[in-house]
Ligand SMILES: Nc1ncnc2c1ncn2[C@@H]1O[C@H](COP(=O)(O)OP(=O)(O)OP(=O)(O)O)[C@@H](O)[C@H]1O
């Protein structure tokens with residue numbers, strides 16, 4: 001374990017605090033969107049990041065992309081602190097694909113202009129080469145070259161997402177941050193995009209951070225999975241371990257909520273409380289305790305510390321010491 | 331059947347658009363009985379929402395509706411006046427939409443909005459309306475319900491708003507609930523909670539339910555009957571288990587192959603796909619409209635009568651000219667190791 005190669009991307013104790021206005025005269029309060037997160041994204045792997053709306057996934061994505069400066073902590077690119085990199089150098093390594101192929105593409109620009117945008121912004125190569133590179137990228141993502149002169153409104157949702165992928169890949173990045181890349185798409189289109197992402201990963205040796213609320217998609221794609229709750233990573237393990245042996249009560253509820261198309265099963269009872277946490281005023285102790293079916297007295301006052309068991313990290317009082325096997329909550 | 335709540339036959343919707351006449355719903359039919367859940371499933375734009383709006387009399391002004399029959403609780407509701415339709419909606423027929431913020435009024439309290447439907451449809455007692463609101467908010471899992479009555483929609487989370495919507499849909503003891511993508515905007519844990527709740531309430535109150543979704547996982551878990559729509563038509567329908575175990579239409583089969591299924595699809599393995607896009611539904615349409623995307627398409631498909639489904643018994647039917655023997659032979663071959 002001593003001389004492992006540096007991960008393509010890593011965060012070290014990253015925290016991101018937003019000041020949220022409380023209305024006139026009441027000043028503002030801090031909201032810890034990301035709260036001390038250390039996450040490694042090893043080269044050539046797919047790391048899945050899951051968790052409910054507002055837990056801080058997109059904020060993490062923005063921090064990794066250098067679009068959001070963390071309040072504290074550091075981001076490492078291949079082991080080197082982000083402080084030593086310019087925006088352009090970061091953009092050459094890491095590119096995003098966002099959720100909504102409708103709003104993430106400028107409707108007034110042609111596809112050629114959209115796909116070549118990163119080259120233009122970061123002045124990569126000679127402008128005379130851009131058109132040819134756009135053509136190559138359209139081939140790569142399976143779009144006919146003639147769409148180069150089209151506008152986003154003339155393309156289907158799946159085609160637009162291919163455009164977004166072409167735009168991300170034209171910089172030949174090492175890492176692609178996919179924030180809900182298929183959530184806005186129909187399943188028949190989703191499967192095409194997932195197949196494409198898989199193919200491109202092989203072809204270009206890409207590393208992915210895959211943010212998705214669809215756990216079946218994450219299980220299909222990811223080598224490692226991190227589960228986020230209210231700005232913390234509460235459990236992290238390689239994919240098989242996490243899906244076969246989920247430990248944190250939130251992870252269990254999350255996995256228990258996946259509705260596989262099995263007509264012999266009904267809708268599971270998650271055993272979760274319905275109280276929603278307020279991120280500006282998070283519950284004391286373990287922030288999950290108001291919803292946790294396994295909540296103990298200590299959980300109400302003491303925040304749990306991360307417990308590491310091989311590559312399986314869990315932050316929950318149930319796993320504070322030695323790992324005790326438990327029967328599933330379901 | 332005596333328990334039938336809603337019966338629809340040969341429903342179609344036409345909308346004039348710049349390019350000509352759009353035919354988004356092209357002759358579909360179904361029935362829902364007491365305590366039964368019908369799921370209508372299909373990809374975006376296949377006509378699911380317009381179908382539900384057509385039943386509730388809420389189509390856009392320019393749209394035209396035609397049907398051989400729309401019978402609700404034994405009564406033909408095709409020619410009801412708007413006032414009478416409004417009395418049904420929110421009363422014995424109620425609906426839950428995808429985005430609760432569009433159906434909850436941001437400037438009234440939860441309590442006011444819940445009471446309002448009750449006062450309009452059931453009885454003129456504020457106290458009774460309040461009691462029912464508290465009872466139902468508790469039923470849908472909203473804690474300290476009484477104190478929530480004074481809150482405004484923006485003070486609740488998305489999941490809580492959806493619960494309030496469900497409580498509102500139940501205020502007048504409906505016989506039928508039409509839920510159009512009721513959980514699409516929600517997180518998976520909350521989605522499971524809401525669907526679990528809906529299924530429980532439906533059983534308890536023996537309501538009929540039409541649940542519209544694009545999510546095959548939801549369909550498998552909640553449906554008694556399934557209706558698969560493509561380009562404004564039902565391409566396959568039947569009991570839930572039958573449709574999932576032995577899908578007959580190439581589109582249903584294709585959809586099921588597209589989704590990763592933990593335990594069945596292996597990591598990184600290629601997923602199936604349905605290449606191509608849905609056809610334009612403007613103007614004269616004929617033959618099987620799936621033919622530009624179908625692996626099995628042949629010349630005869632262009633002349634197929636799409637109003638004559640092949641019936642398998644048991645209510646299972648599909649609209650494709652392939653013979654049952656041909657399809658089941660292939661399914662068996664595909665499953666053999
Ligand atoms: N610029 C900002 N200013 C203030 N608060 C913000 C800002 N951006 C995000 N937040 C807050 O930070 C928290 C995390 O937001 P984030 O967008 O990272 O969530 P997410 O996990 O991506 O959610 P979703 O699944 O809905 O996309 C939320 O409570 C959000 O309201």
Ligand SMILES: Nc1ncnc2c1ncn2[C@@H]1O[C@H](COP(=O)(O)OP(=O)(O)O)[C@@H](O)[C@H]1O
Nearest residue numbers: 345347354373374375376377378379380381390
């Ligand atoms: N008011 C309208 N005017 C014109 N076309 C419409 C209107 N509403 C819906 N459509 C079209 O009708 C088709 C079916 O729409 P809809 O029932 O909303 O689909 P679904 O709910 O299955 O996604 C789509 O092609 C849509 O663009």
Ligand code: SF4
Nearest residue numbers: 286289292299316317
């Ligand atoms: S620390 Fe306690 S409240 Fe938090 S998840 Fe673990 S058992 Fe539940």
Ligand code: SF4
Nearest residue numbers: 618621624631650651
């Ligand atoms: S009728 Fe022809 S094109 Fe249509 S689904 Fe059947 S085989 Fe395919």
Ligand SMILES: [Mg+2]
Nearest residue numbers: 057058059179
């Ligand atoms: Mg996000």
Ligand SMILES: [Mg+2]
Nearest residue numbers: 378379380510
């Ligand atoms: Mg719809």
